[in-house]
Amino acid sequence: MPETVLVTGGAGFIGSHTCAELLAHGYEVVVVDNHVNSSPLVLDRIAKTAGRPLAGAYRADVRDRRALTEVFAAHRVDAVIHFAAHKAVGESVARPVEYYDTNVGGTCTLLSVMRDHRVDRLVFSSSCSVHGDARTVPLTEHSPVAPTNPYAHTKLTCERILEDVCAHLAQMRVLALRYFNPVGAHPSGLLGEDPRGVPGNLMPYVAQVAVGRRERLSVFGDDYPTPDGTGVRDYVHVMDVAEGHRVAVEHLDDRTGMRVFNLGTGTGTSVLDLVAAFAEASGRPIPHQVVDRRPGDVAALVADASAVAAAWGWTTTRDLAAMCRDAWRFQQLHPDGYTR
Numbered sequence: 549m550p551e552t553v554l555v556t557g558g559a560g561f562i563g564s565h566t567c568a569e570l571l572a573h574g575y576e577v578v579v580v581d582n583h584v585n586s587s588p589l590v591l592d593r594i595a596k597t598a599g600r601p602l603a604g605a606y607r608a609d610v611r612d613r614r615a616l617t618e619v620f621a622a623h624r625v626d627a628v629i630h631f632a633a634h635k636a637v638g639e640s641v642a643r644p645v646e647y648y649d650t651n652v653g654g655t656c657t658l659l660s661v662m663r664d665h666r667v668d669r670l671v672f673s674s675s676c677s678v679h680g681d682a683r684t685v686p687l688t689e690h691s692p693v694a695p696t697n698p699y700a701h702t703k704l705t706c707e708r709i710l711e712d713v714c715a716h717l718a719q720m721r722v723l724a725l726r727y728f729n730p731v732g733a734h735p736s737g738l739l740g741e742d743p744r745g746v747p748g749n750l751m752p753y754v755a756q757v758a759v760g761r762r763e764r765l766s767v768f769g770d771d772y773p774t775p776d777g778t779g780v781r782d783y784v785h786v787m788d789v790a791e792g793h794r795v796a797v798e799h800l801d802d803r804t805g806m807r808v809f810n811l812g813t814g815t816g817t818s819v820l821d822l823v824a825a826f827a828e829a830s831g832r833p834i835p836h837q838v839v840d841r842r843p844g845d846v847a848a849l850v851a852d853a854s855a856v857a858a859a860w861g862w863t864t865t866r867d868l869a870a871m872c873r874d875a876w877r878f879q880q881l882h883p884d885g886y887t888r
């Protein structure tokens with residue numbers, strides 16, 4: 549019998565790619581998504597990438613215990629991947645209570661319904677932002693945590709809740725994956741990143757400049773203590789992130805309890821490196837101009853990706869050129885995103 553994985557937030561950017569990866573590897577996949585920040589059109593596209601359908605797709609909020617209970621009653625769920633959450637740092641500063649309610653409250657409701665149905669295997673979507681302003685990179689799973697905004701606080705709070713739950717419920721198996729900067733798109737061009745409004749993140753903004761939807765990129769500061777002065781990040785291909793989740797599901801039974809792993813490449817890329825790589829991949833110039841630093845930004849965040857490699861014998865394989873090429877393909881095919 550194939551395993552059934554319930555994916556909350558399965559229509560979102562990372563969620564949709566992970567569902568495609570799971571389907572392609574023979575899993576039965578059930579999606580729960582309230583579509584506040586994702587298009588329902590994505591669901592058919594996920595199925596198309598794998599040539600087989602989802603086992604179920606429900607429009608439901610993870611805080612809705614009754615709706616979740618119905619989903620768990622309708623499927624024999626073997627494991628859960630929990631993506632559903634708000635994720636915009638700036639918005640979290642303006643609406644902290646909403647962030648705690650959805651991200652922390654939703655996780656608690658999900659855990660409680662999982663418990664009711666004796667489901668004890670969970671992969672949790674966390675973030676490298678739990679480290680805040682890193683003093684030294686690369687960051688290991690044991691580097692100090694010091695969230696600097698409500699979004700990052702909600703992720704760290706969830707990690708602590710999960711740790712405590714695992715300490716007291718002996719059968720629980722939880723893997724929290726801390727993503728660095730997921731970018732790129734599915735190689736089919738069917739799935740990609742479709743931010744609403746003006747993109748806040750670098751890669752989607754650059755892609756929209758390349759396609760002519762925005763005039764020029766603002767580079768937020770070139771006076772950081774980095775080789776070219778612009779911010780350095782660990783961009784990781786969303787298909788590697790998706791694969792990482794599939795491999796995580798395979799390793800849930802390695803042992804009980806809670807484990808945390810970084811999901812990054814270990815390679816630092818500056819804003820100007822990324823601009824150059826995207827220009828190369830797209831064959832288009834990326835007009836850009838240096839402006840002031842963005843408040844809250846840090847100089848460099850790069851993963852030490854060795855723990856996951858040691859534990860699972862798995863590493864990311866897609867480089868910056870592949871990230872740009874795939875993001876560009878999606879952008880060209882969908883100049884205005886999924887048309888909802």
Ligand code: UD1
Binds near residue numbers: 637728730767779781
């Ligand atoms: C942000 C979030 C992080 C989240 C990640 C992916 C913050 C502090 N962190 O990371 O929690 O996991 O997005 O969603 O917001 N840049 C420009 N011009 C732009 C946009 C970005 O120069 O128009 C620069 C930034 O200064 C930074 C780099 O590009 O150096 C990456 O920025 P971004 O893509 O927004 O990601 P992070 O800020 O690293």
